[in-house]
Amino acid sequence: MNTDLKTIQDIILKAAAAAKEETASEPEPERPKKAKWPISCTVGPGLEGAIACESKVGYVNGAKGWLVYRGYDIFQLAAHSTYEEVAYLLIYGKMPRADELNIFKEKLFNYTRMNSVVRHLMTFPVERMSIMGALRLGVNLMRTEYSDLDMKTALPTSFDAISADEDTIDMETQPHVSKHATYEFKTKSRKSNQKSGREFDRTGGLETSAHLIAGLSCVAAAVSRIHKDMLPLEPKPALSHAANLIYMITGRIPTPIEERVMDISLILHADHGMNASTFATMVVASTLADMYFSIGAGISALSGPLHGGANEEVIRTLRKLASPQTVAPWVDKQLSQKGKISGFGHRVYKAYDPRARILGPLAALIIRQKPELQELYATAQELEKVAMSRFGSEKKIFPNVDFYSGLVYASLGFDDELFTPMFAASRVAGWSARVIEYMEHNRIFRPRGLYIGEFNKTYVPIEKRRHS
């Protein structure tokens, strides 16, 4: 390993040691056991606290700042692994042997050569679409061009009915209105979707995952070039997934440092528990809509500024602030108006986000070669310092993954509009892994709403209505 790559590894191992030391006083979690459904848990608005399913894909311990994929700590994976290996680990559930990894890499590369999808994309007004919007479209084109899924959905199917019509009852511990409205929790493990006539095909699911992992990168890169009046580029067989992604976006073969930083960023974004986009993906999959539709839902959910879209907000804020001197007054004004500071806070982490622990110093390293971004980085550092001092230790608000990822991407030469698509291009591995796992024992997601409206209103013909 050359010195520069060793420096990157050392940065990650140092971040791992700091994480361990700072959170050593946090209690160890109780080792998760297999759930005995139905289970009791306290649920807040936005389903906060709800346990939707069991999973072996990944684990987040917010108090300690732990992120684990299939039993492997994120610091270990970032220090030693590659995105291709991590994607394989997530979707297949085990580390690949060398031959398995080579076959998987070849598969990803072959799927990245999507000339017909890209040609089709160019017949749509993608120059006026955000890249996230174009990703949604690209996934649909991939679905049409590489699968006969619409043919299959034309077949008659009989779906498993939902066992209870919950919205007809008010929220009570023991529903009592009629037998029909009583919950009928299914506790026995069932073979998935037996009655539907459309059993989930695991082998097909793994293949589709590889297609989507390769395809999202390719579509994001192609559309970003179209946005700059440049032609999309084909990937190069000698390059890794990370290097090809940079090449297909910028047209430049990256340096080993740039390639490794991109690779690590992809690893860090690949999975993260039951976050909003993962849940959206799984909700759609649970209806037995296919994986392309499910991943489309994930892309949509990720685009929001409270989720993946936050990395673009961060860079906009930093550009607006422009120098460290403007940070403190801006933070004070923002907080006094109850405004949010993008790139801070997390529903789960009440410790420093392990991904930000890695991306922060990596941004510092790569920005050394980019004098034009150094003021922005200094502004980010000041923002972190001031925001943390204003939040205080009580609130446990820390920088999240989105705080430094934009600076990393900007250093690689990516435009702001690519930041969230890069998140999607990585997270597609986690989305896919979780869908494949959930399909083993699929049950349609169907929480209930609490009706707080009125009853017994009388219909008044339109001509007799008075507006209040």
Ligand code: ACO
């Ligand atoms: N800036 C200022 N105050 C904040 C921030 C922030 N970024 N995050 C949380 N707070 C404060 C809230 O104002 C609230 O204060 P209060 O108790 O005095 O009312 C308290 O902390 C709790 O905040 P909530 O928004 O209720 O926390 P929640 O768990 O619902 O939200 C979220 C988490 C949405 C990520 C939030 O922290 C936020 O909006 N952050 C900014 C957007 C962002 O960076 N999103 C990316 C998250 S990472 C990801 O999705 C990949």
